[in-house]
Amino acid sequence: MKKDITIPEVKDIHVAVVQEEHIEYKTLDWNAYIINNSDQDLDTVIIVSQGYNDTKMTPPMRHTIAKLPARSYAKIEYLQTKVLALNNTFKITFFEGNTMYDKTYLFRKNTINDKALQSVPLMQLKGVLVK
Template sequence: MKADIEIPKVENVHIVAIQEWSDDFQENCWYAYLLNATNETLEMAMIVSRAFGLINGENRNTMQLRHAFATVEPQTAVKIEFLENSVLQLNNEFSLSYFIGSKMYDKTFIFKTNSINVNAQTDLPAINKRGVMGV
């Protein structure tokens, strides 16, 4: 039965962290985005996010957050969530599932502890912004 299930490799779809000015906080803040650098529309994109790790020798975990997008157009990015400064010192995990046509794609992206920072930014594909790409 499992041999019948084919989950194709995720290519040109990323979870990225982008730093943007927040009028609410009056400072630059980090936000997670779903970046579709393909020429296809993503359908029924679902993301489960969480953060986990050690702070001062104590295990810390955040609650899981769930996000859904009916469609994500080609060559665009959609904002997923605000990344509060205290969770940047934890591992941040984003489990993504989506469809292109009748095929389901699935991948987990991780930002390691303290990897979301200004020095780690690169030019992002498909959009004219800089940010940090999850692996």
């Protein structure tokens, strides 16, 4: 029965962690975003994020986005500096039309840093990107 279920490959959907200035607190914060760089709207986007290493694990955080329009992005969550030393996963499930897609994005420990910044599609900002 499981072998009959096919989940197609995810393309043009990315997760980026961007460093942004928090105007109120005057700090530089790391924030995770989902980017829909495709021509299709995404429906019922479910995101489960978690940080871990060999000895520690954060509780899973769950997020839902009802609709993510084509060529747009949405903030997932703020990342505390402490969790950047952990592996951080973002498991994303969504519907495009009647088809379900699923992909896990992994930021390896200590890879979210100033030296790894690159251009992020659609955002006009620099960040760490996983495709």
